[in-house]
Structures are given as structure tokens and as C-alpha cells.
Amino acid sequence: MINLIRNEFTKLGKFKLIIPFLLFISIFFIEYHLNTIVTFDNLIVLIPYIGIVLCIIFSGIVSAEVENGTFKYYLTKAKTRAKVLLSKIIMEFIYTFLLTTVLLILFNLLGGYLNIQIILKYFTFTIPLYFIISLTTVLSIIIKNTPINSGMCIILLSFSGILSELLFKNNIKFIEYTFFPYLDLTIFNSSESINLVNLEYGINLNISYGVLINILFIILFNIVSFILFIKKDIKS
Numbered sequence: 001m002i003n004l005i006r007n008e009f010t011k012l013g014k015f016k017l018i019i020p021f022l023l024f025i026s027i028f029f030i031e032y033h034l035n036t037i038v039t040f041d042n043l044i045v046l047i048p049y050i051g052i053v054l055c056i057i058f059s060g061i062v063s064a065e066v067e068n069g070t071f072k073y074y075l076t077k078a079k080t081r082a083k084v085l086l087s088k089i090i091m092e093f094i095y096t097f098l099l100t101t102v103l104l105i106l107f108n109l110l111g112g113y114l115n116i117q118i119i120l121k122y123f124t125f126t127i128p129l130y131f132i133i134s135l136t137t138v139l140s141i142i143i144k145n146t147p148i149n150s151g152m153c154i155i156l157l158s159f160s161g162i163l164s165e166l167l168f169k170n171n172i173k174f175i176e177y178t179f180f181p182y183l184d185l186t187i188f189n190s191s192e193s194i195n196l197v198n199l200e201y202g203i204n205l206n207i208s209y210g211v212l213i214n215i216l217f218i219i220l221f222n223i224v225s226f227i228l229f230i231k232k233d234i235k236s
Contacts, residue, residue, distance in 0.1 A: 004087035005094070011065075012057070012091070020053050020099060028106050038110045040118060043103065044125050044186045051132045051157050051183075054096060058133050059150035061088050062140040062229065085137075085229045089222060092133045100126045124211060125185045131214045132157060132183070134221035141228045157183060168201040176203045179217050182210035 009017065024046055031042050062085075104122055108114050132153055139149045164181040175181065188194055188207040198205055 001083060001087060001090075004083060005091050008087050008091035009095075012095075016057050017095075020050075020057065021102060023053070024050065024099070024103055025106060028103065028110065032110050038107055038112045040107075040112065040122075041189070043107045043112065044122065044189060046103065047100075047125055047129065047186055048157060048184050050096075050099060050126075051129050052154050054092075054129060054133050055136055055150045055153035055157065057095075058092055058136045059140060059153065060146035061092065061137055063144045063146055063149065064140075081230050081232075082226060085226060089134075089137060089225070092137065093130060096126075096129050096133060100129070121189075124207070125189070127211055127214045127218075128183050128185055130218050131179065131221075134218045134225070138221045138225045138228065141225055141232060160184070161187075168197075168203060173201070173203055176205055177213075179213050181205055182213055185210050185214075 027046065028038065028042075032038050035042075100123070104114075104119070135156075136149060136153050139152060140146070143149050160180045160183045164175055167175045167180075182205075185207060188210070194205055197203070
């Protein structure tokens with residue numbers, strides 16, 4: 001399994017591995033240069049953009065290999081499909097964790113205040129990133145077109161908040177029990193603004209439920225991914 005995971009990182013390529021790190025590190029240094037101070041808000045504002053980058057990187061995690069025929073390599077090596085997919089998912093999770101952790105370390109090095117509460121809050125806010133890569137994986141199994149996969153995830157990330165607010169305004173309150181309002185948990189960094197939203201629309205958005213629903217859908221999407229991938233007809 002370790003070799004499979006290492007192979008997934010190799011296939012990702014140096015460009016996709018390094019560029020996101022350089023991009024967000026550069027943004028951090030620019031913020032520090034402009035403001036001479038880095039706050040927690042400067043850190044968490046990057047999380048949704050990390051999600052967009054992850055959509056682009058992993059949108060072809062399955063479809064690209066099936067389409068170009070490289071997946072047949074695993075079949076010749078007698079690797080089970082379940083192990084292959086598991087190695088891809090683990091690689092995605094490790095990559096996401098490393099990227100977000102590096103930014104947290106940089107935040108600390110540039111003078112950001114850290115304690116256990118802030119660290120826990122930060123990693124709580126990153127949970128939707130694992131939701132989006134899980135969704136990207138299942139879409140990559142279903143849809144062969146990589147740009148469509150990434151486009152769908154980016155649109156979902158970009159407009160889920162707007163869609164939720166629009167539905168709340170039209171008194172469609174059941175949306176609070178879906179994942180749409182919780183794809184950006186950084187909104188809960190300001191309790192005052194969330195309380196105002198809850199009062200205005202008569203709803204009860206809260207971070208505990210947001211974390212729970214993200215985790216449930218992460219599990220669901222990965223289960224669906226395994227079912228679909230194992231049964232997928234590989235013709236390429």
C-alpha cells in the first residue's frame with residue numbers, strides 16, 4: 001500500500017505537487033509585506049481557494065488514468081481496484097493535510113498567535129476540503145471529462161453560499177440540513193454575523209452540525225467511489 005501511495009504522488013508530478021505550496025506561501029508573504037502583521041483571518045481566508053486548487057489538481061484522479069489507459073498497469077500487477085482507489089484517496093488526504101499544515105506553520109513563523117484552540121479551529125475549518133476532494137474523486141469515476149469534473153466542483157464551492165442565502169430568503173429552510181451552507185466553515189469565525197443570519201432567516205446554522213454533515217458526506221462519497229470504481233468497466 002505504501003508503494004501505491006508513493007506511486008500516486010509520483011504520478012501527480014512535481015508541478016502539481018509544488019506549485020500550490022509556492023502559490024499560497026507567496027500570498028502569505030505578500031500579505032505580511034503589505035500589512036507587517038498576519039492575523040488568523042489572513043490565514044483562514046485562503047481555505048476556500050485551497051479547495052478550488054484541489055478541485056483542479058484531483059479532477060482527473062481516476063478519469064485521466066482510465067482515459068489514457070495507464071490504469072491497465074495496475075491490472076497487470078494484480079493490484080485490486082479497492083487498493084488502487086484507497087491509495088489515491090489516502091494520497092489526496094495526505095496532500096491536503098500537508099498543504100494546510102505548511103500554511104499554519106508559516107502563519108506561526110510570521111508572528112501569528114497560536115494556541116491549541118486556534119489550531120483546532122483552523123483544522124476544523126479545513127474539513128470541507130476533504131469533502132470537496134471526496135466529491136471530486138467520485139465525479140472523476142462517473143464523468144470522463146476532467147475539465148467538467150473540476151468545473152462542477154469549483155462552481156459548487158463558489159456559489160453554494162449564494163445559493164443557500166437565496167433559498168433562505170425565499171423561506172426554503174430545509175437547505176440548512178444539507179451541505180450547501182457548510183462548504184465554507186470559516187463563516188463561523190464570526191459568531192456575531194452567524195447569529196444575525198440565524199435571526200434574520202429563522203434558522204440554526206452551527207459549526208457542530210456543519211462538521212458532522214461534512215464528515216458524513218465524506219464517508220458517503222468515498223463509499224460510493226469504491227462501489228462505482230470496483231464495478232466500473234475499464235475499456236481504455
